[in-house]
Amino acid sequence: MENHKIRNRATLMLEDGTRYEAYHFGAPVSSSGEVVFNTAMTGYTESMTDPSYRGQILTYTYPIIGNYGIPSSSCKESIFEFYESDRIQVSGLILSYYSNRPYHWNMSLSLSDWLLKHGVPGLYGIDTRFIAKKLRKKGGSMLGKILMENEDLPFYDPNQDNLSEKVSIHEKITYGNGKYKILLVDFGLKNNILRCLLRRDCTVIRVPWDYDFTSEKYDGLVLSNGPGNPKIYEKPIHYIRIAMKEEQPIFGICLGNQLLGIAAGGDTYKLKYAHRSHNQPVILLKTGKSFITSQNHGFVLDAENLPKEWKIFFKNLNDDTCEGIIHDSKPFFSVQFHPEASSGPTDTEFLFDLFINSIVKSNK
Template sequence: MKKNNRSKKAMLILEDGTKYEAYHFGAPVSSSGEVVFNTAMTGYTESMTDPSYKGQILTYTYPVIGNYGIPSPSYKESIHEFYESDKVQVSGLIISYYSNRPYHWNMYTTLSDWLKENEIPGLYGIDTRFIAKKLINKGGSMLGKILIMEQENIPFYDPNKENLSKKVSTSKKIIYGNGKYKILLVDFGLKNNILRCLLRRNCTIIRVPWDYDFTKEEYDGLVLSNGPGNPNIYEKPISYIRLAMKKERPIFGICLGNQLLGIAAGGYTYKLKYAHRGHNQPVVFIETGQNFITSQNHGYVLDTTNISREWKIFFKNLNDNTCEGIIHDFKPFFSVQFHPEASSGPTDTEFLFDFFINLIGSSRRLQK
């Protein structure tokens, strides 16, 4: 979008009092939340509809956003084809340069109009890489608010003090597919591509709410989805996971699901000094030494110090050596902190869904 002589009509204010004047696009409303940054070059549609970003103001360091617009709102097998949930989940968007003349063969609308439809504000004309550097020195995030200057001031909001799964999880049991493997999927704020990855692998999926008592359900495998917020808030599902572990049916945790499985196994979580967000997070598969580039979005990480010796580190982050997954020595339980379903981001670790299905097959044979 070309610069013009009109004055900037909006502002980003961080909790330390720093103010950034900006131009406004999207919905003309003020908003507050946790300001985080993402280094990805593409995939803004998928990230903005990812429930893991609930309560967060997303800042993109890539300089041009909006150039391919927003894809059509079409569904396949009752799952949105191009979005990771049914609506925009972020509380606001901060970018450097807004491309207001987008083009793509599957474009349905512009980014600005899409934000207006979802009542989400956006700001542009800010040095987002400078903001990212500031956030890095504050642990990867800070509280902030977007103010439209004609509107009244609003308070800061900390999403980490709230159970966000209540806002983004399904409210009822939903069944997808009619495949060979019966998967119970606990929805803490799942991305749609987890559903797509499982359906491609001949699964019947039973999707249940975050606080659903699944301990009496029959299933071949249990998946604990990604989701937003502080993992220590989820006491009820952690107790259900502990009971599920006694069944010894295969368990696969993703992102928040990794943290909850780890807490259920005796570990604890803490907030990272430098959060992991973007499409370029390198991890190492401990067993083989093979490296992978992964998509990540998390500020908390699992500490395995107090977990029993029956558990091993599955993957490790190559930047800071933090835990990126755990696996049990002889029971079919494992989890990863990154997103093997990608969408957006690299698909290098999608093989973990095959690993999970193979565990189910082995478990079935042992039960005969």
Template sequence: MENTKLVKLVLADGTEIEGKSFGAYTASAGEVVFSTAMTGYPENLTDPSFRGQILVLTYPMVGNYGVPMEQIEQDISSALESSQVHISGLVVSYYSEEYNHWNASQSLSEWLAAHDIPGIYDVDTRFLTKKLREEGAMLGKIVTPDHDIPLHDPNEDNLVAQVSVDGVKHYGSGKHKIVLVDCGVKNNIIRCLLERDVELTRVPWDYDFNQLDYDGLFLSNGPGDPTTCEKTIGHLRTALAGDKPIFGICLGIQLMGLACGGSTYKLKYGHRSHNQPVRQLGTNKCYVTSQNHGFAVDMKNLPAEWEGLFENLNDGTCEGIRHKTKPFFAVQFHPEAAGGPVDTEYLFDDFLASVETYKSTK
């Protein structure tokens, strides 16, 4: 094995779990959460929505297909969801030092070390996941015998400000002008939009996009507590007073819910997997979706002109909302997947269809 140095995962309730080190041999603190996805760890680890979290993977073997070669297409990575690893630490049962994949360029341990992210393996992840399900996501830290640090709650930080783009960026030259508010956008969202003949303007989380000329507005995914994004919510409230189409994903639905006068709350342990079942309300249509979030919109506090669009079949939580008369809608899951199923990618087409309809009336 690459590294048999001992490290320890320490939880806020005093639980200590010993394991072996891979990745960077250092200490790190964050919120300990779990994901039940069987594959897709390169995509998950580069998803900005995981910022500040120590991620527990329930799948027993991790690392066996390495990390894909970095290739840039249209100014974004063709294989990863951002340019860096965003988790604070990784916890797995069995780490496979040997890897094999046609597009692999390095091991998972080498990749984590390059990004200064610690990993711990030989951990009973089944026990740990059951604990998090019963007691809820909790603060924790990975420490070495020589390096300890205090616990830290990442949800107290404005994580969106940490992961958003620094300035305005432009992509494509299609017929629809779309503004993407980057709160920690995954690259596959950008890919999905560019595949649909758009001219994309990507702006920082706190940018006043209302000053721009655009046909449709897109609200991205992102990490942390949506209430920290006061500037985004303020700009979005202005946009909701108009009638240009708006589509939000993940954090985007929470921002839309807050901007329209609703509220959000923290889930006990969140939804992080590629197998979350949702149902489209008013129908018997069900979909398997990819999800990564710790907060949700409170359906009880939605204004009268808004309604639910999807619900989670595991716990009944809100998975989608829409305005009853205007072309505004958002979903809590990830229709762009990467990783996970693409059952709901058609929602991008629905959004662009609403943009086409809007433009035809002007």
């Protein structure tokens, strides 16, 4: 159990040399990574286990985090019910106020004990909204490190690494026994993508990020979310280009959207203001209807150089950036946001139905 009386000091140091003194909780270890922020009010368990956050120190602007603790690690069909992967993926956690007396009917651990179990440090007692304003001026992120007393580490930039090597599975795994055979490429998969597909009568064959799927037989191809710079993933981009010569439907999510766009002839760039929240508004250009979406990305697809048969599917209503692309005649589409949510709004889960319907049409 936590000791609420002892409050040890630690430091957050950013790459511009600024230092912030704070209290630490969780694991008493130093850590280095890319400091990013999230404005969500709930869902810290899901965010912290999202492989897209691998190598990042997550800062929450919402002032009270930890009040409902951490749910149980129960599994259903070999998939964690409440976690988006099998471990905490963030390199550290920065909070304004840590709620150290949590309560929830499904709580199994406090947030601090969970961090301790996974060897991840946390800090609290920092003006996280001030940190968020600072990060926004630097493109939504800065390199930083959490330092325990009398310790130091070099700065670490996760965008220079192939992070999918660290978060993807290493061998093929099959889930379910449904009607539609889905090949799911795992670049850092969130579990709720699996859940959404299994609820739609699918057999899901999950393969590693660098798996050569070009000779596989499937009804539809899903390119998952994942961490890091999309231009690092040269091998899967090559496989996607081969897959695009066929007629099987393709559905890309987040990083999968960027990889599909690059394979189609587009490019990516790093956003000036990254999208990491539960309240990002997007518009479906075909209908003019708007949706609130969950997002977590620092890179975005530049669709201007795409071939003419590709169109922008969704746009972000805050900054007009591309939030998805769709092919004119082939059943290929992708989105930058998270239709599977978890956490966040489920307004766009219908895109999984659109994908299944494209499979049905292709099989006629």
